[in-house]
Amino acid sequence: MNPTLAHWNTLPADEAAAVILPTNGSQAWAEQMASHRPYPGEQTLFEVADHIWYHLSDDAKQQAFDSHPRIGQRHAAKEATAQSLTWSSQEQTLSDDERVQQALAEANQKYEETFGRIFIVCATGKTQQQMLAILEQRLHNDEETEFAEAAEQQRQITQLRLRKWLAAS
16 A cells, blocks of 8 residues: 555544645545545545545535636635645746736636636646636636536646655655
């Protein structure tokens, strides 16, 4: 068994929730992940993480969204753990092109005005130009479609971060 997972399985529930929180950002998700321990292996952890995510309230999902910095920035709009911010900075490739940065800032603002939250995208492996194109495309979504897309992007981010967390052992 993965040593990080084995150790995490033995922690008190509140400590276990705090340890896994940076992989997602939702307190309700972290608490439910901790309450389902012990996990016999990584695959079960990944499957339960998705199951819990799919069944969270919209408010709990919004808390996860709020733990991210805007695309092109380094600090979350609301509270985020230090580990979550570190992962975000590793996941985003920032451009030196001021025009791209300005276009992202403007598109982020338009997205926030339209949907009332920051734009969420699984940034790993994407350039800022690609993320800008995705953002501009998603601005055409209705609220329900866009919330579902943001939730799917958060699910993908969580899966990547769970793998990083487990690899840190």
